[in-house]
Amino acid sequence: NAGVTQTPKFQVLKTGQSMTLQCAQDMNHEYMSWYRQDPGMGLRLIHYSVGAGITDQGEVPNGYNVSRSTTEDFPLRLLSAAPSQTSVYFCASSPYTEVGYGYTFGSGTRLTVV
């Protein structure tokens, strides 16, 4: 039972480079989301999706793109990496957004932009 799988676990980018962080879940969850975790701050929502073909912005969407072509996959794209995007990124999924359904988080991608 894989749950939520994120790849890669670690990545170093140069300023201006682009890359895609992968997230896949095998629980048939409708809801998927991307968060970033920075020291001294709580997790902040970047983008989320309530189902295939539907995405929306969270509180810190600038510099990131997402798409949801299948229920299973929700990749996060960094268009032109900046040092401010150095962070740990978590993907999370849930069957619904309503009360009683806890999120399942992936193990994270640690990204450093130099």
Next chain:
Amino acid sequence: KNQVEQSPQSLIILEGKNCTLQCNYTVSPFSNLRWYKQDTGRGPVSLTIMTFSENTKSNGRYTATLDADTKQSSLHITASQLSDSASYICVVSVILTGGGNKLTFGTGTQLKVEL
């Protein structure tokens, strides 16, 4: 100011001892409150979820309490073990006008259990 504040920021206790972590929140309208455990280098794992009408919920040696009137929650850990060393994150869910929920995360309490 963070709308979900946790205290203390960090805590060191001896194995076998009990401890209580605090969470105060100001976000509204309240939907539910969740406690997560995050081991170093891992994603958060859900411990408890409580709705407005629930005062307490247990998960093994973890017991969460909620006072929705004062907007306070606590997580009590009984008979601590070395494996309890982790960050404990309080997360409050608010109801959005257009439907759905928004999660606001605290910054966590870093707990270290020592021999």
